[in-house]
Amino acid sequence: MAKITSVSPLAPAAFPELPVIDGVRFASVAAGVRYAGRTDVMLTLLDPGTTVAGVFTRSATRSANVLDCQSKIGGESDAGAAIIVNSGNSNAFTGKAGDGSVAAICAAVAKATGLPETRVFTSSTGVIGERLPHDRIIAKVDDLVAALAPGKGDEAARAIMTTDTFPKGACATVALPGGEVKIAGFAKGSGMIAPDMATMLVYIFTDAKVSRADLQTMVSEINDRSFNCITVDSDTSTSDTLLMGATGASGVEVTLADSDFAQALEGVFLDLAHQVVKDGEGATKFVTVNVTGAKTDADARTHALAIANSPLVKTAVAGEDPNWGRIVMAVGKSGAAADRDRLTIRFGDVLVAENGWVAPSYKEEDGAALMKQPEITISVDIGLGAGKATVWTCDLTHGYISINADYRS
């Protein structure tokens, strides 16, 4: 694996105190899938009555685990569910053998928990193209089941880390008319990294009572505004997976109409999504790209991603260079509608360019000072309509090259 020498400078001060979610238990173990001296498998057991929703990578070369999860996620069941995740091996591009490993792990977990195999979800993250040593995982399933306990989410978050420089957790408590509900989740992912392909794995739980259909709608919609709006290097994992379970243990019913719950849930999604960006390889800056005034929201998103994925923009940010010319370039190349003379560009609250030229009020030292901040907002108004989008990214540094190039497989 590539060596990570230190924790990201953008890492939060500490892992949050995740609340216990009634109906959810965690266990983690060191199975020796690839790493020595650390836990590398986590099991989450969800009580009967839990509804499960998920979203997955759109990659055409997605892993066996993802294909299996997608085939099961739509099912209605009161039997509860299990999620088992290993790090160290992504079981991606392992041909038919990969499908066999997933089936073997699901069978073992079903046997040990009494769940139907259709309610066992798996994720794998780590090296690709190597046969998953699933026997090592299966050998630990009984230990995992015996160790299940509430409030071990922090240990689970650590067990699924690959080259992450810090574990990622987020939570919220929501007071609703029917009572209080809790949300807690954790994630792994640090941009793409060899030989791991930066699988982003996210697991979020709540004790709210939500129908599967409503939960899936919430997860899909909020995912589009959070995890689908972050980019580290424009590359896409074959294994990205987000699973959410609603145990209903609080007895508090939640529907799509409950905006307070949706808002709190979006806060948790965004917190985790931003932590993934802040653990981007070699990242030293966290960048928010706001695009407004595009012809459509889709155009705004196209412009925002063109800016966020531009190596020239990302290296300029790394160099603390207020290089607005590269923003113009990125907008121009995006393919979405734009007019050079209608663009307005701001770094933070500093007006940089307008009317097709640098703003008369702009002072280079103002832009330069702004770019020295660890968190930077780039705002572009296209001046053509009402379409808007926000995406988040990090800078492109020598650290990224070191992690991804200064390595031999």
Add this chain to the structure above:
Amino acid sequence: MAKITSVSPLAPAAFPELPVIDGVRFASVAAGVRYAGRTDVMLTLLDPGTTVAGVFTRSATRSANVLDCQSKIGGESDAGAAIIVNSGNSNAFTGKAGDGSVAAICAAVAKATGLPETRVFTSSTGVIGERLPHDRIIAKVDDLVAALAPGKGDEAARAIMTTDTFPKGACATVALPGGEVKIAGFAKGSGMIAPDMATMLVYIFTDAKVSRADLQTMVSEINDRSFNCITVDSDTSTSDTLLMGATGASGVEVTLADSDFAQALEGVFLDLAHQVVKDGEGATKFVTVNVTGAKTDADARTHALAIANSPLVKTAVAGEDPNWGRIVMAVGKSGAAADRDRLTIRFGDVLVAENGWVAPSYKEEDGAALMKQPEITISVDIGLGAGKATVWTCDLTHGYISINADYRS
């Protein structure tokens, strides 16, 4: 400007001996647009009867010069033509003032040459967002006209360099039934670089007699297979321009039916296009990406560009890492049709992966040895159809980051 400390390791041994093209004269001068102690303006004069064709950037924020060239390129005229190019300032994103600079330069060249302004083409490359000091260029126009001489293409090629580490030239001689014709051209471009936006400028001349319509068709079609198939960092200049002039001085008529001429011309286009990639910022490897077996040629191109633009693939090449997993990832994310289990991947002639898994015959040391070469071919067969495409790129190294980030504007 970013400092270029040395010539690209991929540079050709020497600038070619460009043949004199009858009907074409060059001059270059030091006008002090931005750089000191070097030439920075070149003038090319094309004799009456010359047909001119061109292709330009598709950027929505293209420069004033490009917009002016596009408005003139379709015109039929026997008056001859002039091309004046400055380095040091791209006249891009300079608002209405940029249009004024172009008009002023065209008027001065028209006055000094007796050409109509509609036959004066301009290009500018260099810093963006700063008003072009066109008076400095206009002040040298008479000197340029007085200095016009055949066979000064090599000096012209040097005058238009910005951060290029070597001048780029190519030529061919074609024996046709009607007699021999010559082709000579030069280019500048080195991938994107701050504050220059890697404008790629290409000027190609022939003494063949070609109708404007046929010349434009040849240029457009060959451009799609050459300059439109190279990528350094996926970013797109606001000023990319290719102009070709056919003087007809040889008296040898050429039409679209003359495949020998078209083949020789494509060779010149490809030679120059490859030289631009080999001067890519920080490039240490020249990479050819061949995609076959896609559903359509368009799908093949989408896959090929996804591979060629993937930071993970490019850093793996920089690290001489035969990381075929990243090729799978890039194909998967491209959005074009693919099937994990039908992919075949080769590095050079080494079969790496097939049937959704690493090839049984593959030895890591074979792939590693292949990746140590300065020129690498990555071949992917999608296994779904007959669509194919080839693109060329370079690796992504610390040099790229140094050039683009370790710089303050």
